[in-house]
Amino acid sequence: MNSAPAAAEPAARINLLDLDRPGLEGFFREIGEKPFRAGQVLQWIHQRGVGDFDAMTNLSKALREALRERAVIRPPEVVLAQQSADGTRKWLMQVDPTNRIETVFIPEPGRGTLCISSQAGCALACSFCSTARQGYSRNLSVAEIVGQLWVARRELGDQGRITNVVLMGMGEPLLNFDAVVAATHLMMDDFAYGLSKRRVTLSTSGIVPALDRLGEVTEVSLAVSLHAPNDELRNELVPVNRKYPLRELIEACKRYVGRENRRKVTFEYVMLDGVNDTPAHARALVRLLSHVPSKVNLIPFNPFPNTDYRCSTPEAIERFTQILHQAGLIATRRKTRGGDIDAACGQLVGEVRARSRSHLRLHPAGP
Numbered sequence: 001m002n003s004a005p006a007a008a009e010p011a012a013r014i015n016l017l018d019l020d021r022p023g024l025e026g027f028f029r030e031i032g033e034k035p036f037r038a039g040q041v042l043q044w045i046h047q048r049g050v051g052d053f054d055a056m057t058n059l060s061k062a063l064r065e066a067l068r069e070r071a072v073i074r075p076p077e078v079v080l081a082q083q084s085a086d087g088t089r090k091w092l093m094q095v096d097p098t099n100r101i102e103t104v105f106i107p108e109p110g111r112g113t114l115c116i117s118s119q120a121g122c123a124l125a126c127s128f129c130s131t132a133r134q135g136y137s138r139n140l141s142v143a144e145i146v147g148q149l150w151v152a153r154r155e156l157g158d159q160g161r162i163t164n165v166v167l168m169g170m171g172e173p174l175l176n177f178d179a180v181v182a183a184t185h186l187m188m189d190d191f192a193y194g195l196s197k198r199r200v201t202l203s204t205s206g207i208v209p210a211l212d213r214l215g216e217v218t219e220v221s222l223a224v225s226l227h228a229p230n231d232e233l234r235n236e237l238v239p240v241n242r243k244y245p246l247r248e249l250i251e252a253c254k255r256y257v258g259r260e261n262r263r264k265v266t267f268e269y270v271m272l273d274g275v276n277d278t279p280a281h282a283r284a285l286v287r288l289l290s291h292v293p294s295k296v297n298l299i300p301f302n303p304f305p306n307t308d309y310r311c312s313t314p315e316a317i318e319r320f321t322q323i324l325h326q327a328g329l330i331a332t333r334r335k336t337r338g339g340d341i342d343a344a345c346g347q348l349v350g351e352v353r354a355r356s357r358s359h360l361r362l363h364p365a366g367p
């Protein structure tokens with residue numbers, strides 16, 4: 001067998017973690033194989049966590065050899081694994097020599113949620129988010145997005161089962177549209193992870209045109225980072241609001257849930273002391289959401305170095321919740337998990353080489 005042709009350079013080989021089912025079918029067609037091989041290989045890779053073609057015993061030896069020559073299964077590399085006192089786990093993953101991303105697993109009774117990143121860094125410059133501080137480096141590939149799930153399953157072994165995936169890590173998923181959509185297709189594909197559309201949630205700060213396109217190509221559940229009930233305040237907290245103001249965003253949310261009887265939109269609202277947490281804000285929020293099937297998820301602000309924001313007091317959060325409840329809105333409070341290992345919402349930083357630096361806004365009430 002040592003007369004076999006020299007293997008292609010690794011860089012020229014295709015990473016099979018980059019391909020969803022149609023992509024893998026196309027790959028097999030190209031190499032003169034039947035497209036149904038795609039289902040078999042997806043099962044090996046994603047259901048059984050196999051990273052080695054030799055283990056794929058229902059493929060012929062010749063096909064395994066062909067795969068070895070042309071393809072690899074290359075997930076991101078774990079460089080640091082941490083575990084919180086509350087059981088939350090966080091992995092720092094190297095995706096290239098200058099970029100590291102973070103992935104978080106949150107165990108709860110009866111379910112396990114994996115929070116994954118869609119970009120190295122983030123360009124949106126939300127004033128209360130630590131990912132924003134490091135600027136934006138680049139979009140992640142499908143392999144790097146779905147690879148976080150692949151790696152987390154391997155790392156967890158039988159110590160945790162991933163029942164839900166949320167695209168709520170680093171980055172704005174709708175600014176990495178194609179890769180994110182392909183990755184969510186794999187998450188929901190019965191030959192891969194087989195998660196139902198209720199268990200895959202994409203969180204966005206509201207890129208309106210992309211939100212409309214998303215509704216056409218996938219059925220993931222939608223979460224929207226709202227954080228303010230009026231444009232003036234939201235322009236400050238979530239600067240992309242200047243481009244896609246609230247009225248347009250809410251209309252797009254209605255269109256998204258209007259299709260095929262989707263469920264509600266989850267609106268995330270970070271509780272910032274004295275900034276967006278008064279009864280007047282709560283009443284404005286009720287009015288804003290009065291015509292969209294929604295539930296509100298109140299997120300206690302998670303602090304990070306050099307921020308002037310503080311989390312709202314428990315009393316303010318309670319009062320805010322009461323006003324939403326009295327108006328008939330579903331409102332839940334997100335429990336902060338993994339705070340001791342900086343794994344909570346808005347604390348993921350990884351390590352990225354920024355190509356653009358976000359505008360730093362250290363003073364919430366500043367100019």
Ligand code: SAH
Pocket residue numbers: 126128129130167168169170171172173203204205223224225268270299300301302303345346347
């Ligand atoms: N860019 C997407 C995905 C990130 S999701 C989005 O904006 O939705 C992460 C969630 O945590 C968002 O709702 C974000 O606004 C929120 N968040 C960011 N920083 C936070 C902080 N310091 N404390 C609590 N929540 C924060």
